[in-house]
Amino acid sequence: IRLVLGRHAAASVEAVGADIIVNRGLIPDTGKGAGFTLPMRSVTLTDSKIRLLGRPVDGLPDTFSTISLSRVYLEEEGGGFVYGAEGALKDGPSFDLSGGFSADMKEASVKGGVKGFDIAPFKPRLTQMCACSPPDGVIDARFSLNYAAPAIDLTVEEFSFAAQGFSIKGGLNFSGNKDLAGRFKAEVSSTPIPFKDLKDALPIRLMPDGLASAIKALDPVGGAITIEGLSATGVLERGGKGGLSVREGPMAVTATLDKLRFRYARLLREVSELSGR
Numbered sequence: 001i002r003l004v005l006g007r008h009a010a011a012s013v014e015a016v017g018a019d020i021i022v023n024r025g026l027i028p029d030t031g032k033g034a035g036f037t038l039p040m041r042s043v044t045l046t047d048s049k050i051r052l053l054g055r056p057v058d059g060l061p062d063t064f065s066t067i068s069l070s071r072v073y074l075e076e077e078g079g080g081f082v083y084g085a086e087g088a089l090k091d092g093p094s095f096d097l098s099g100g101f102s103a104d105m106k107e108a109s110v111k112g113g114v115k116g117f118d119i120a121p122f123k124p125r126l127t128q129m130c131a132c133s134p135p136d137g138v139i140d141a142r143f144s145l146n147y148a149a150p151a152i153d154l155t156v157e158e159f160s161f162a163a164q165g166f167s168i169k170g171g172l173n174f175s176g177n178k179d180l181a182g183r184f185k186a187e188v189s190s191t192p193i194p195f196k197d198l199k200d201a202l203p204i205r206l207m208p209d210g211l212a213s214a215i216k217a218l219d220p221v222g223g224a225i226t227i228e229g230l231s232a233t234g235v236l237e238r239g240g241k242g243g244l245s246v247r248e249g250p251m252a253v254t255a256t257l258d259k260l261r262f263r264y265a266r267l268l269r270e271v272s273e274l275s276g277r
Contacts, residue, residue, distance in 0.1 A: 080103050
């Protein structure tokens with residue numbers, strides 16, 4: 001009974017082969033700024049799983065309804081908590097995480113990775129966020145994130161995206177706030193990407209008006225582009241309508257064009273067999 005009431009009932013809990021069912025319909029909304037209280041000093045689960053029932057979480061597909069855990073732990077340390085987890089989602093990616101956070105949730109850190117993350121269930125949300133239509137594919141990544149309200153430091157050390165017929169790899173550094181306004185640096189390279197897939201995946205909403213207008217006027221028909229190297233540095237700003245824009249960013253790109261064919265709004269005829277570097 002003390003455990004259910006959230007009072008200290010045990011020094012620690014260890015479970016092997018646990019099947020934990022969480023009914024999201026019974027989880028109260030505690031409001032922003034609520035602290036975190038652990039009713040014991042440590043929790044460790046091994047070879048267990050968590051099943052989420054009840055109302056769905058906005059934006060999360062059914063893949064997140066069952067989490068299989070080879071090991072997970074949460075322990076009090078100083079004025080906060082440390083944690084770690086290794087496991088996989090239902091029919092989804094495997095992951096490993098470790099880090100810590102303060103009891104008031106104003107400081108947090110996490111490092112880890114994800115392997116086999118399918119973006120298909122998230123395409124509607126991604127399209128809405130950046131006015132782009134990314135192709136179906138799978139992401140593998142290693143990353144670290146440090147948060148000390150309101151500042152965020154994010155590093156994506158290794159990133160790869162494997163789609164049907166091509167792949168992209170790169171890295172990212174971002175320093176800013178929780179609204180994603182701040183400075184960034186990114187590097188990208190790829191295998192040959194179908195021209196149409198590349199155009200559809202470009203985040204037009206983040207581009208300067210002139211460049212965005214020119215890209216919208218393109219109608220790809222065929223061909224492919226290989227990004228040998230792309231590096232970009234700039235500032236992300238939150239606009240008056242809540243959207244993000246990029247400014248003062250030098251960008252360098254080397255790419256190989258292989259027999260591009262496209263129509264352009266200001267040209268009477270189709271451009272074809274455009275190749276070069």
